[in-house]
Amino acid sequence: MKGVSVRIATEDDYGGIAGLMEELFPRKAMNAGTGDVYFVAEACGAIVGFAHIVLRGEKAVLQGIGVTEELRRKGIGALLLESAIAYCREIGQSDVCLKVKALNPATRLYAKKGFFVMQFGDVCSMTKKEAT
Numbered sequence: 001m002k003g004v005s006v007r008i009a010t011e012d013d014y015g016g017i018a019g020l021m022e023e024l025f026p027r028k029a030m031n032a033g034t035g036d037v038y039f040v041a042e043a044c045g046a047i048v049g050f051a052h053i054v055l056r057g058e059k060a061v062l063q064g065i066g067v068t069e070e071l072r073r074k075g076i077g078a079l080l081l082e083s084a085i086a087y088c089r090e091i092g093q094s095d096v097c098l099k100v101k102a103l104n105p106a107t108r109l110y111a112k113k114g115f116f117v118m119q120f121g122d123v124c125s126m127t128k129k130e131a132t
């Protein structure tokens with residue numbers, strides 16, 4: 001989307017990410033520690049989307065992704081997800097996994113980007129193998 005850039009976050013972005021998380025996931029607090037990597041989508045100096053990867057040992061987990069409601073369906077979520085996957089590939093993490101509620105439309109975004117359902121239920125486990 002024109003005017004939107006996606007980049008890895010720095011600590012200066014944490015306030016903006018926390019604000020967006022509060023808007024999208026009111027019951028979840030931002031919890032940035034060692035092994036947590038955030039990507040942000042920025043438009044006009046404001047954070048309008050984020051992707052959160054957690055690196056714990058061998059595993060790369062996409063812990064969360066969100067785009068502010070008024071800018072959805074413009075390709076920002078896909079850009080964030082592609083950046084997160086490319087980053088995992090660059091640092092040698094072959095697989096990226098995630099959990100998502102089966103009814104969440106985000107499953108379509110994940111499937112489009114090569115994630116397969118590994119375990120199906122109310123909450124699905126999805127994995128992208130070898131970050132292809």
Ligand SMILES: CC(C)(COP(=O)(O)OP(=O)(O)OC[C@H]1O[C@@H](n2cnc3c(N)ncnc32)[C@H](O)[C@@H]1OP(=O)(O)O)[C@@H](O)C(=O)NCCC(=O)NCCS
Pocket residue numbers: 024063064065066067068071072073074075076077078079100104105106108109110112
């Ligand atoms: C999931 C989310 C991040 C997608 O962001 P987005 O910027 O709207 O996604 P994109 O525009 O890049 O969508 C890319 C593709 O994914 C699929 N997709 C995304 N949202 C969809 C929806 N609501 N319904 C159906 N398909 C959808 C479509 O195939 C879409 O391509 P298209 O628009 O050309 O049809 C956004 O809807 C969101 O923030 N949701 C609330 C938070 C959330 O539930 N996050 C996931 C769990 S952590």
